[in-house]
Each structure stands twice: as structure tokens, then as C-alpha cells.
């Protein structure tokens with residue numbers, strides 16, 4: 067009995083870990099896709115659609131694997147479209163409304179920086195399926211971080227107006243950054259299995275990367291260390307996620323069991 | 327089509343005898359299928375007509391993001407969401423190619439955008455219709471992109487080089503657009519009763535607006551002759567419309583949907599389908615700005631442009647700073 071129980075809890079932890087990855091990309095992809103046709107310049111319409119597309123592709127991989135690990139016959143679509151809020155495991159930052167273009171691109175940068183550091187470790191995961199996905203998507207993420215960092219620098223060090231807006235975006239979003247580095251039992255299980263790093267161990271590399279870009283952007287990290295949390299554990303999401311799911315899941319909920 | 331109300335500047339084609347030497351040499355090139363390139367001499371009216379036609383086409387691609395963008399967050403599966411995103415991304419890319427082609431004629435993308443937002447330039451009437459259920463994503467790809475393809479395939483042979491080459495790139499992507507649309511329609515038409523209802527609703531609602539995409543009837547089209555002579559129009563509106571109906575009716579039947587027009591009947595004598603005329607007064611109203619979506623579409627585009635001004639200014643200012651720093655370092 068003990069051995070089976072251990073396996074089950076490991077499997078449960080792995081499932082939760084994969085949901086965290088897949089829900090981040092799903093919800094962020096949803097938010098970014100809201101820009102379609104509304105961006106400040108045609109090149110950004112294209113770039114944002116491309117980012118959203120990559121994120122949805124990553125979602126298919128992470129949630130697909132999550133479904134396999136869970137072993138209850140749920141595929142990526144079932145996980146995306148048929149879970150309710152309390153089962154979502156994305157960080158709070160990705161479910162926040164887009165705000166202006168500056169806020170969207172600042173969030174993208176703060177997320178891409180984490181994502182690129184995380185994937186750098188996951189490529190070496192002891193779980194071959196995780197390592198494979200990380201390898202597959204890391205090229206995309208390298209491109210995302212290059213682009214979002216460039217745009218943050220361009221707008222931070224642009225006009226007075228653009229600088230002001232980027233600083234405001236950073237001030238608003240920064241309290242949501244800490245959630246990406248919190249550790250709990252799920253993470254401890256991933257570490258002991260050799261599947262994933264302790265999130266806290268990514269912080270130094272992340273801080274160096276972010277500090278460099280923000281310096282080029284002439285932006286200042288806000289004071290204060292308060293961290294909003296509750297998304298990746300599912301303990302408490304923001305009010306915004308419910309509205310995301312309402313539109314995302316509507317067809318699947320209204321016409322259950324249909325083929326699309 | 328995407329530029330369905332283009333008027334050719336300058337009236338009917340000139341007779342050979344009335345042409346200047348330059349004009350005769352120009353027409354001769356066109357007749358011998360030699361492409362006109364940006365640095366070549368061209369009549370002012372040719373240039374003006376092309377700017378309007380390519381500009382309208384570009385605007386249509388850009389505004390065309392909106393009716394499909396309307397369903398991205400509600401796409402029913404991750405795969406459908408990804409395909410729709412890829413398609414809308416393509417359309418924005420088409421806008422980019424076409425603006426670049428127009429710019430070779432001496433206008434800027436910003437000027438063209440200002441003209442659109444000020445109501446001085448048009449875009450295709452079809453994008454003023456709403457997308458109301460998921461089957462619209464199928465119908466738009468299948469019918470709207472399908473109609474666009476019929477117009478754009480011949481335009482690959484149009485006389486102006488940059489426009490023709492933009493069309494070659496665009497046409498490559500358009501067939502994927504039409505295919506994914508038909509694939510959605512197949513799922514919907516062969517799906518549940520509710521899905522079939524969505525499919526039928528989409529076809530009924532979009533049929534006549536799609537027929538209007540080809541522009542007014544030839545008898546009401548002004549200056550088609552000059553555009554045909556200049557090879558910036560290859561087929562007439564009615565020829566393309568007939569071709570579209572002939573290829574689409576069997577597809578509707580294959581899907582098992584009801585025909586959206588009781589006037590559709592095979593005609594043994596002509597070897598073509600007869601069909602009812604769209605309501606042309608509706609068409610001219612939509613062109614004038616009175617369509618169901620004109621106001622909202624332009625509001626959305628104006629908001630994107632106005633709200634984005636600080637972004638464009640910021641990036642430009644940064645690029646200038648960088649260039650200045652580089653210059654300083656070089657000195």
C-alpha cells in the first residue's frame with residue numbers, strides 16, 4: 067500500500083505541475099489573442115497573433131501530457147474547456163486584463179523571462195516527456211523574450227509618454243511576479259523526482275535578466291516585496307478568470323459532446 | 327471584390343491614334359505581358375487607379391481581421407483556435423504585403439490609413455456584416471476567402487509587378503483559408519441538429535453579401551474597359567460572380583444544406599446556374615457606410631490607431647535615439 071500511495075501522490079503532483087505550465091500558456095494565450103485586429107501597428111497585430119498561436123500550441127503539449135499522466139481519458143481540450151475555476155493552476159498575472167499595449171507587453175516580458183529560465187532547466191528534466199516538450203518550445207520562447215524585451219526597451223526608452231506608461235505597467239504588474247517563484251509540496255515532489263527545479267532556484271537568473279532589460283529601458287523596479295498569490299495553487303484566483311472561461315468554454319458548455 | 331468599387335480614373339480607354347508615344351509604348355508593354363515596375367513611366371491615371379485598388383485591398387485585409395477575431399477567444403477547441411489565429415495572422419500579413427506594394431507608387435501606409443479612417447477610402451463591403459455563430463468561421467473561410475481567391479488568382483497576372491507578386495504570395499495562403507473554412511462547415515453540417523442549424527444560418531445570412539463582393543453588375547460598372555485594357559482587372563464582375571456560383575452550389579449540396587436562394591437552378595442551355603440578383607440597394611448602402619457593421623468596424627480601427635499612437639511614437643523615438651548614438655560612436 068505505501069508504495070502505491072507514493073506513486074499516486076507523485077503522479078498527482080506531476081499532473082498538478084503540468085497543469086500549472088499548461089494553464090499559464092492557455093490563459094496568457096487567450097489574453098494575447100484578444101488583441102487581434104486592435105494592435106497599434108500592423109506588425110504588432112502579426113506579432114501578437116503569432117505569440118498567442120505559439121502559446122496555444124504549447125498548451126496543447128502541456129495539457130495533452132497532463133491528461134495522459136492523469137490517466138482518466140481527459141485530453142487537452144477536456145482540460146481546457148471543461149474544468150471550472152478552482153481547478154485552474156495558472157499564476158494570477160496571466161489572467162489580469164490586458165490594459166493598454168504597454169501593460170500587455172510588460173506582462174509578456176515578465177512572463178517570457180520566467181518561461182525562458184524555466185524551460186532552460188526543463189530541457190534537462192529527468193522526465194523524458196517534459197524534456198522533449200521543453201526542447202520543442204524553447205526556440206519559440208527564445209524568440210518571444212527577444213521580442214518582448216526589445217519592445218519594453220523601445221517603449222521604456224522612447225518618449226516621455228511611453229516611458230511613463232511602461233513604468234506604470236511595471237508598477238502594476240510587479241507584485242504578481244513573486245508567485246512564479248513560490249514553492250510548495252508539488253514543487254518539492256518534482257524536485258525529488260528530478261523532473262523540475264525548485265521555482266525559488268530560478269529567481270537569481272530571472273532577476274539578472276530582468277534587471278538588465280529594465281536598465282536598458284530606463285525603468286525602475288518598484289519598492290515593496292508584497293506578492294499576490296493563489297493562482298498556481300488554485301487557492302484564490304482573481305475575479306477576471308471567470309470571465310475568461312465564460313467566453314473560452316461557452317461553445318463546449320452550451321453544446322456538450324459535439325465534434326467541432 | 328476586396329476593391330469592389332474602384333473607379334478607373336480618366337474615363338474610357340484611349341484609341342491608339344489618340345495616345346502619346348509614351349502612352350503607346352506603355353500600352354504596348356502591357357499587351358505584350360511585360361510587367362510595369364515602380365521606376366517605369368506610367369500614366370497618372372494608371373497610378374491613381376492602382377493606389378486606390380491596392381489600398382482598398384490592403385484595408386480589406388486589415389478590417390477583415392475583425393469579424394474573425396470576434397471568435398478567436400470563443401473557438402471551441404484548441405486546434406480550431408490555433409487555426410483561426412494562424413488565418414487572422416495571415417490576413418494581417420496580406421495587409422502588410424499590399425501596403426508595401428502601394429508604397430512603391432508613392433504613397434505611405436500612414437497616408438492610406440488616414441484616408442481609410444477619414445472615410446476617403448473604402449474596404450470590402452463583406453466585412454461590415456457580423457459573425458454571429460461559430461459556423462460563420464467556416465462560412466467566411468469557405469465563401470469569403472473562396473470568393474477572394476477567384477478574384478486574386480487572375481490578379482497574379484496583373485500588369486503592375488509589385489501587385490502581381492504580392493498576389494502570388496497571398497494566393498499561396500488563401501487556399502489554406504478556404505480549406506479550413508470548408509472543413510469547419512463539414513463538421514457543422516454533419517454534426518448535431520444545433521450545429522446544422524448554425525451552418526444553415528451562416529450560409530443563408532452570408533450568401534448574398536458574398537455575391538456582392540464581386541461588385542455591381544457589369545452593366546452598372548463604370549470604366550471597366552480601361553481597367554481591363556490596363557490589366558489591373560482581368561475578368562468582369564459578372565464573370566467572376568457566375569464562376570463563384572457555379573463552383574459553390576455543388577459544395578452546398580455536398581454539405582447537405584439547403585440552397586440559400588430559391589432562384590438557384592441549373593440552366594441546361596447556358597450550362598451554368600441561374601441565381602437571383604443580390605439586393606443592390608443594400609450593397610450601395612453598405613458602401614455608403616450604412617451596413618450593419620460599418621460604424622463599429624471603423625470605431626475599432628480608429629481606436630486601435632488612436633490608442634496606439636503613443637506606441638508608434640515611442641518606438642520611433644527610440645529608434646532615432648539608437649541611430650543617433652550609433653552615428654556618434656562612428657564619429
Ligand SMILES: [Fe+2]
Pocket residue numbers: 387416417420496
Ligand atoms: Fe487575405
Ligand SMILES: [Fe+2]
Pocket residue numbers: 417471499500503
Ligand atoms: Fe484569407
